[in-house]
Amino acid sequence: MQTIEKVSPFTTGWWDMFLDTTQNLSATAVFQDCMSRHETHLMRGYVLQILQTLAKLRTNQYGYRVYIEGKQLTSHEMSLVYDNPPYDDEELEDWVARVFGDKKFGMILNLGEKFNAELSKNIALKTAPYLEKIGFPVEGINFSIFIGNYDKTPLGIHKDPPGQDVMHFHLGPGDKVMYTWSKEEYEELTKTIGKQDLDQLLPYAQEFSFGEGDMYFMPEGEYHIGKQDGLSVAVTFWRYNHTRYKLVSKLLNVIFSQFAKKGDALLPTDTRALGDVSGLDDSLSILEIPEDLAKMNLRELLSAAYSDLRYSIHSNAGYRTSPFVKKEEVSFSSTDLIQVAAPYKIHYKPSPNNEKLQVFVRGIKLEFTNFPCIHLAIDKLNEGAPLQVEDFLNTLDQEWDAEIGHYILGLLYKNNGVVRLNN
Numbered sequence: 001m002q003t004i005e006k007v008s009p010f011t012t013g014w015w016d017m018f019l020d021t022t023q024n025l026s027a028t029a030v031f032q033d034c035m036s037r038h039e040t041h042l043m044r045g046y047v048l049q050i051l052q053t054l055a056k057l058r059t060n061q062y063g064y065r066v067y068i069e070g071k072q073l074t075s076h077e078m079s080l081v082y083d084n085p086p087y088d089d090e091e092l093e094d095w096v097a098r099v100f101g102d103k104k105f106g107m108i109l110n111l112g113e114k115f116n117a118e119l120s121k122n123i124a125l126k127t128a129p130y131l132e133k134i135g136f137p138v139e140g141i142n143f144s145i146f147i148g149n150y151d152k153t154p155l156g157i158h159k160d161p162p163g164q165d166v167m168h169f170h171l172g173p174g175d176k177v178m179y180t181w182s183k184e185e186y187e188e189l190t191k192t193i194g195k196q197d198l199d200q201l202l203p204y205a206q207e208f209s210f211g212e213g214d215m216y217f218m219p220e221g222e223y224h225i226g227k228q229d230g231l232s233v234a235v236t237f238w239r240y241n242h243t244r245y246k247l248v249s250k251l252l253n254v255i256f257s258q259f260a261k262k263g264d265a266l267l268p269t270d271t272r273a274l275g276d277v278s279g280l281d282d283s284l285s286i287l288e289i290p291e292d293l294a295k296m297n298l299r300e301l302l303s304a305a306y307s308d309l310r311y312s313i314h315s316n317a318g319y320r321t322s323p324f325v326k327k328e329e330v331s332f333s334s335t336d337l338i339q340v341a342a343p344y345k346i347h348y349k350p351s352p353n354n355e356k357l358q359v360f361v362r363g364i365k366l367e368f369t370n371f372p373c374i375h376l377a378i379d380k381l382n383e384g385a386p387l388q389v390e391d392f393l394n395t396l397d398q399e400w401d402a403e404i405g406h407y408i409l410g411l412l413y414k415n416n417g418v419v420r421l422n423n
Contacts, residue, residue: 009034010126015133018217025134025165028180028208028218035213039122040171044233046119047145047171048086048095051107053115055085063110063144067154068103081107093173096149096231106148112235113143113319117341117416123169123237124317124343131318138247139240140313140320149174149231156196157225159183160238165220167237172212174230179205186223198225240320251305261286292353304352308365315347315360315417322363326414332406334390337421338413340381346417348378361417368408373397377408386421 007014009031021029035043054064058078066073066081073080086095096105113120123143148154160166170176179202181189186201193200210216212232218224263286270279293304316322332338340346347360350370357370359378368374377395380387393405412418 010129012129012133015130018130019133022217022219025217026219028206028222029216030208030210031215031217032210033213034215035169035171037213040212043119043122043169043171043235044092046116046122047147047233047235048090048092050109050112050115050119050145051081052085054109055082058082062114063108065108067106067148067150068100070104070150070154072154092147092233093231100149104148104150106150106154107146108154109145111142111321112145113141114321114323117323119235120317120319120323121341121343123235124319126169127167127237128317128343136310136313136318137239137241139242139250139309140316141240141318142238142320144236144238146234146236147232149228151227151229152198153226155225157181157186157198157201157223159186159223160220161242163220163241163243164238166218166239168210168216168218169235169237170210170212170214170216171233171235174228174232175209175211176226176228176232176234178208178210178216178218178224178226180208180218181205181223183221183223247306248302251302251309254305254309255301259287259289261288292351292355296352307349308358308360311347311349311358311360312363312365315345316363317344319363323416325364326416330410330413330420332389332409332413332420334388334393336389337386338381338389338392338409338418339386339421340384341417341419342384344417345382346378346412348375361412361415364415366411366415371397374408377405381412381418 007017018031019025021027021031054062060075060078066078080099084099086092109115113123127141168178181201181204185204189201189204208216267283272279293301296304313320341362344362349358350356351358351367355370356367357374359366359368359374373396377392380392380395389409392409393402396405396408409418413420
């Protein structure tokens, strides 16, 4: 087991040691005391706030699932959790006792970065020097949240999909042990041992113990299962580098979902001659491709979609999913202080015909007419210093009505790219 002691956690030097210890992301390791008890307690509070949000939404979307005594709750049974969200300022242990009593339970949420601005910011700041070193994964990053007092991972012994390695930020309060097997070893062992026969497989596993404030890294491709005695919370940070086939499939789906108009009209029988394909023309009319893309071939359309994907991920500190758009209407006074929502940056590029400015805010693509003054306004925000609204508006064309500047600022704010400092 590796321990880092002399370098401050999550600095550039620390990440150098991380990459050395993990043999450039190929070896499992534990890094102790990366987070203070104050920070882990604060982060557990953010997780409870996420549970409050999910209770309001009453949804099992986003990979949200709950297990009690090893059995996953049905949609109807999830009312137990939806109807009993954490109280404001309630401690994790108190909420668990109130809802689950002395039962063993486990909770899993994917796409955790979508729900809590402070938790997402915390993880993004920690990993920024790391991502500067190795680059953003092609399909981005998400983090999952695990909560529970289960004796072993509800999913059993399993291997995550190819191309996904994981950092496990352990928020405690309880400790955890992870058991791992290489792909080759596990598949050889399970020729004669049941695939979920933990008692028989455990003697062959590597064991990694970690506690509150530690971080555990596991490369892709390892079979694993977690065990614990007490209650704990973890945020797990996943990089997505999938196959070329999956990437191209995703880009094709992006193109289709953007430009294909839905409809339920049934097709008539095609009675044309066998070599006559004009019967497809009517179906192709559902494709509403913008003028600046309409003359592109398939390869060029895929390249445009890939460019959008990269800009989206880079504007969102690497995260695959965007936070919810703010619903409340907001009006700014000229003396309000605003600031880009660090550590995120607003990115932009011209449209293929150069008429539009495509602006990427926390993974969301916005379009404006391509005026140079909008470039200047975004560049000013990206400098990161607090800025009065009046100064932001002054970077725009002074012949414009002030409402135009307020409209642009409002869109950046609603899409979580800008914060107001004097709420």
